[in-house]
Amino acid sequence: MSGPILCLERVKVTYDGMLVLDAPSFEIQEGQILAVIGPNGAGKSTLLRLLGLLEGPTEGRVLFRGQPVQSYGNLLAVRRRMASVFQEPLLTDGTVEANVALGLRLRRIDSVEVNRRVQEGMATLGIGHLAKRRTRTLSGGEAQRVSLARALVLDPEVFLLDEPFAALDPPTREGLLVDLKAILDKRRITTIFVTHDRNEALALSNQVAVMIGGRVLQIDMPERVFAEPLNEEVARFVGIETILRGHVQSVSQGLATVEVPGWALEVAAPLTPGERVLVCLRPEEITLFPRGATLTTSSARNQLYGRVIRHLPAGSTYRVTIDCGVLIVATVTRQSWEQLDLHDGAEVVAAFKATAPHVIHCA
Amino acid sequence: MELIWQGTKQAVLLLIHGDPEVLRIMLLSLQVSGTATLLSLLIGIPLGTILALSRFPGRGIAISLVNTGMGLPPVVVGLFVSIFLWRSGPLGFLELLYTPTAIVLAQLVIAGPVVTGLTVAAVQQLNPRLRMQLVGLGASRLQVVYLLLKEARLPLLAALMAGFGAVVSEIGASMMVGGNIYRQTRVLTTATVLETSRGNFDMAIALSLLLLLLTFGVNVTLTWIQQRGRTP
Numbered sequence: 001m002s003g004p005i006l007c008l009e010r011v012k013v014t015y016d017g018m019l020v021l022d023a024p025s026f027e028i029q030e031g032q033i034l035a036v037i038g039p040n041g042a043g044k045s046t047l048l049r050l051l052g053l054l055e056g057p058t059e060g061r062v063l064f065r066g067q068p069v070q071s072y073g074n075l076l077a078v079r080r081r082m083a084s085v086f087q088e089p090l091l092t093d094g095t096v097e098a099n100v101a102l103g104l105r106l107r108r109i110d111s112v113e114v115n116r117r118v119q120e121g122m123a124t125l126g127i128g129h130l131a132k133r134r135t136r137t138l139s140g141g142e143a144q145r146v147s148l149a150r151a152l153v154l155d156p157e158v159f160l161l162d163e164p165f166a167a168l169d170p171p172t173r174e175g176l177l178v179d180l181k182a183i184l185d186k187r188r189i190t191t192i193f194v195t196h197d198r199n200e201a202l203a204l205s206n207q208v209a210v211m212i213g214g215r216v217l218q219i220d221m222p223e224r225v226f227a228e229p230l231n232e233e234v235a236r237f238v239g240i241e242t243i244l245r246g247h248v249q250s251v252s253q254g255l256a257t258v259e260v261p262g263w264a265l266e267v268a269a270p271l272t273p274g275e276r277v278l279v280c281l282r283p284e285e286i287t288l289f290p291r292g293a294t295l296t297t298s299s300a301r302n303q304l305y306g307r308v309i310r311h312l313p314a315g316s317t318y319r320v321t322i323d324c325g326v327l328i329v330a331t332v333t334r335q336s337w338e339q340l341d342l343h344d345g346a347e348v349v350a351a352f353k354a355t356a357p358h359v360i361h362c363a
Numbered sequence: 364m365e366l367i368w369q370g371t372k373q374a375v376l377l378l379i380h381g382d383p384e385v386l387r388i389m390l391l392s393l394q395v396s397g398t399a400t401l402l403s404l405l406i407g408i409p410l411g412t413i414l415a416l417s418r419f420p421g422r423g424i425a426i427s428l429v430n431t432g433m434g435l436p437p438v439v440v441g442l443f444v445s446i447f448l449w450r451s452g453p454l455g456f457l458e459l460l461y462t463p464t465a466i467v468l469a470q471l472v473i474a475g476p477v478v479t480g481l482t483v484a485a486v487q488q489l490n491p492r493l494r495m496q497l498v499g500l501g502a503s504r505l506q507v508v509y510l511l512l513k514e515a516r517l518p519l520l521a522a523l524m525a526g527f528g529a530v531v532s533e534i535g536a537s538m539m540v541g542g543n544i545y546r547q548t549r550v551l552t553t554a555t556v557l558e559t560s561r562g563n564f565d566m567a568i569a570l571s572l573l574l575l576l577l578t579f580g581v582n583v584t585l586t587w588i589q590q591r592g593r594t595p
Contacts, residue, residue: 049495052499054495054498054499076501076503079498079499079501080501082499082501083499083500083501084495084496084499084500085499086492086495086496086499088490088492090490090492090493090496092493092510092513092514093513093514102500103500103501106500106501106502106503106506107501150500151500154500154501160499
């Protein structure tokens, strides 16, 4: 197996003395599609600019194919083996065709080859019919397709995308996401993709890195990052809203009893008595019943009594916050909400299986 | 009103008959102001681009100075260029005073800051992320500058028009460093003043109309170049 295509070694970036990126070690493997997710201001775009050689680190070094980028002598030559796409399409004034050809012309590739690759690139992104259109007449989605085509015709060894769908409306975003995924799957380009949208990361990537506060806190397969976050910050960012602090009281036959304020929870996880843990519950793992109703979910070993304190619409569901002594957030379909006659102030039972929680070991 | 009407009629006749002196004055104006504008572009565009794109201590002050220079009174420019070009001045050995070259130099001092200041504004009004995008597509430093200037070509043409407009219409500097010498340094503005002071209003109006026509012709051409292929 070949080494990483890009690597950061003991890299730090500071702006006006403020540390915005701290990456002791960070590697991108060939063919990897890495989504870098994190809240605004986490340092994602800085990381991307560093990997794209668009800015240098304050400390540490960037390696491309095992060699420090400075050792290539000509940074431009390394940069020309990559291509970047940003949130704004940033097209130049002119035709679509001329924009798609821009990077190739900068590399002084001969006209016949430029023309061939431009036609192919426009066809791949479904913008062949726009070839002669002026870029300022394009819609947001069309412009972003031109921007993607302009980068992809360069046949880059590393493809860097900084929130390319963030400014698009949901249907346009979805269409472009599907097309881009097909292209990346087919061409197996090493891709680093920055987003704050968890669903985009899940749809496009085969690895996810979670960045918070300038540090990469977890990097793993998307399913694992979302199901098994390594710490509380990652857990909160990947959508786990109920995080209960407790300690392991006892363990018997693979089932641990974890004491959280006011409750003893049964959790199926390899734990040691006395250990301090965080019990993480996704909203969709929790089922709600009106208090006094007969529970049909016999395997829900944990049943917490409480009162609904608020509910917020979220598409076809409600996000319901229940005060059980600890706050628990559950998702309920609108239909169930009405059928169960739930309302703010209603007394309910929040039930979940012993296998539902993800447990984070506290230091 | 009668005076203006008579003057205008005689002016049109002068123009139709192609008075050689009037034509000579017009060509010298075009040559001097055109050269000064061209030189101001050669200096102002690179300087303005550097000021717009680079970061260095004192950059803010430098831009403020350029912006102040955009409003330099031509008479003041004329005075200082004269002092420099006097026989006893630092550049006196060049013996340029009262030559068309002296007018070009003075007009360059007037148009230079206009072109530089408007170039700074033209480049700075571009999306700042465009520069990074171009680098991200593999553009070299020179290619980035070329593409940014190409993107800013509309406001840059406006800078060209403003620079030309500033020098073709000024009188103080041309009078002071050129001396308004017959058949040598007489340009449209200085000649208009002279003919007016002599009471030759037909000639003065003819020269004024020519100045307006010249400015209009140059600006129509530049506007056509600026606006072609653009729809509102």
